Amino acid sequence: MPSSADLFESVPGAPDVPTGLPLVILLTGFTDAGSAVAGLIEHLNATADPSPIVVFDNDVLLDYRARRPIMVFDQDHLTEYRPARLELSLAHDALGQPFLLLSGYEPDFAWNAFARAVVDFVGAFQVATVTWVHSIAMPVPHTRPLGVTVSGNRRDLTAVHSVWRPRTQVPATAGHLLEFRLIESDVRVAGFVLLVPHYLADTEYPDTVIAAADKVMAGTGLVLRVDAVQERGDEFHARVAEQVQGSDELVQMLHGLEQRYDAYMAGRDEPGDEEGFDERDLPSADELAAELERYLATRRPGDDDKQR
Secondary structure (H helix, E strand, C coil), rough: CCCCCCCCCEECCCCCCCCCCCEEEEECCCCHHHHHHHHHHHHHHHCCCCCCCCCCCCHCCCCCCCCCEEEEEECCEEEEEEEEEEEEEECCCCCCCCEEEEECCCCCCCCHHHHHHHHHHHHHCCCEEEEEEEEEEEECEEEEEECEEEEEHHHHHHHHCCCCCCCCCCCCCCHHHHHHHHHHHCCEEEEEEEEEHHHCCCCCCCCHHHHHHHHHHHCCCCCCCHHHHHHHHHHHHHHHHHHCCCHHHHHHHHHHHHHHHHHHHHHCCCCCCCCCHHHHHCCCCCHHHHHHHHHHHHCCCCCHHCCC
């Protein structure tokens, strides 16, 4: 069994890290609906100038056959090897405020050792707060704001942001384990789960990146500019609207989702309603899938081409 010290290497010449910074955790995993986490990582890599401090060892943490690295083949020879990266970096927001960023793939192996390593870093750098984001598919309409479930020990954020507060069992992620261990160590932690429209979960949905950035800002006080993502979001919504309006079945499905969503949100405002989404108030994933299957079954070959 690897120890936490076997999991990473410090980067030579890495910048000094001030104490008391917020830590943002973004791990891509099996629940990255709408590519919320992957999209925010890409955006921060382009805008927050992250400087790696620690790089985690793929040979210990990654299942290469499940998530194969990229090789570039140029006509008759290999020119580049692009391994996955999981690293702790020092980054800066739009105002130049520094923060720590743990980003990359969710480890396949050695979760306990990985959690111990992160908890050790949090202690060594005297991290002020930890904020992490991930996303799941839900039967909700894209024409309404993305809902959020908040976990952790920051009750102020839960009270303001959490719209769905179920009691249920969920498949764990490495992020969940990190949150659990950090709370055991009395660290202030908030986990934001974005509730992404089920029918857009397999797309690169710009709204999820904007929502993820918004929740990171809420948890940290950082300022992240997402203007370029917003422009892509406007174009994305226009394309989705065009597809929906081309099908009576999809229009009916969307209206049904909107009605249930609006009825639930109106009910939340009534005195004494302290809970979040009751799944009985929304169509299940199976119901949504059945509606989509019925829609697809009625389509003729070539219909996709006509709508492009």
